[in-house]
Amino acid sequence: MPLPPIPRRVKIGDAAAFARTTPRAIRHYHAIGLLAEPERGSDDRRRYGYDDMIRLLWIREMADAGISLDDIRAGFEGTTGIEQSLARLEETLASKAAAIEAQRTAVHRLREAGSPLGLLSPLVSGRLRDLPPGALRSADLDTLLVTERVFGPVGAAVQADRFIVLATHPELRAEEDRLAEAESALDDTVSPDDPRIEDLAVQRCAHEIALVATIDRSGLGEALDDLLDRHDEHDGEEEAEATMGTLEAIGKMPYDFSPARVRYEERVIELLHPADQDSDIPQTC
Incomplete structure (x- = not known):
């Protein structure tokens, strides 16, 4: 069987089809010096020979592997070995x-x-997974998301126990809702010196003490200690790298608090963490 006519040179369209590319791509290779532009024939069209096609196939195979055109050119020029480009690509x-x-x-x-x-991170979501659907409010999850961003998964896991107690103790949830409504009323019309601030702060302090006591009785704290021990063994280093500094994170999270609300929050902290008391949460406010 005789061979079909074998051309010594081919037009750009045939070269592109053989190399699985486009004439536009080949013209770009010419423009950036990656492929020498062949001489034009009598019809003023480019004609590509065997060596041109080999070069074009090299370009296409390396480009398909993800090597940049600049690295391909550098490799051809000998300024950078193809092996170096492949190592960087890998x-x-x-x-x-x-x-x-x-x-x-x-x-x-x-x-x-x-x-x-x-x-939320697996550490935090794992604490909440056993609660029935709808037991946690959207605002609770929003708060946990913010807490995890500021204090990391460990801080949010500790706070998760608070929301577990609220979700499973209706009387504590009712008191939480009452306090939240009163806190929202501390708007710009309220003076930071308003005596209601002190009274409300004392009520909030008492509520937080009741929450902590319920957490202790439920055994959630002990279960959390075991969970945190396992977490420290596997995820401690990654968490330290991923968590923004606490003060930096707090400074970037906006809250539309009035001066009265700011004073209230400060007073709650003072009541919960008196300077002359060793325990984290006082027994009374």
Whole structure:
């Protein structure tokens, strides 16, 4: 069987088709000095020979592997070895693969836990998973999301116990709602010296003491200690790297608090953490 006619040179369209690219791409290779522009024939069209096609195939295979055109050119010119470019590319791909795997893990957690609970770290969402659907309010989850950003998963896991108690003790939830409504009334029309601030701060302090006592009785604190021990063994270093400084994070989170509300929050902290008392939470306010 005789061979078909074998051309010594081919037009740009045929060269592009053979190399699985486009004439526009080949013209770009010419423009950036990656592929020498061949002489034109009598019809003023470029004609590509065997060596041109070999070079074009090299370019396309390396480009398909992810090597940049600049690195390909540097490799051809001998200023940078192709092996160096491949090593850099392999490092980049490994980094991308790790990022993709982290995304897959996050998506899996979102699908498994549901949103917005799945937006929290496994350490925090694991504390809340046994609660019935709807037991946690949207505002509770929002608060946990902010707390985790400021204090990290450990801080949010500690706070999660507070919301577990509120979700399972209606009388404490009712008192929380009453206090929250009174706190929201501390707007710009209220003076920071208003005596109601002190009275409300004392009530909030008493409520927080009741919450802590309920947490202690429930055994949540002991279970959390065990969980945190396991967490420290596996995730401590990554968490330290990922968590923004607490003061920096607090300074970047806006709250529309009036001067009266700011004074109230300060007074609550003073009552809960008196300077001359060793325990974190006082027995009385």
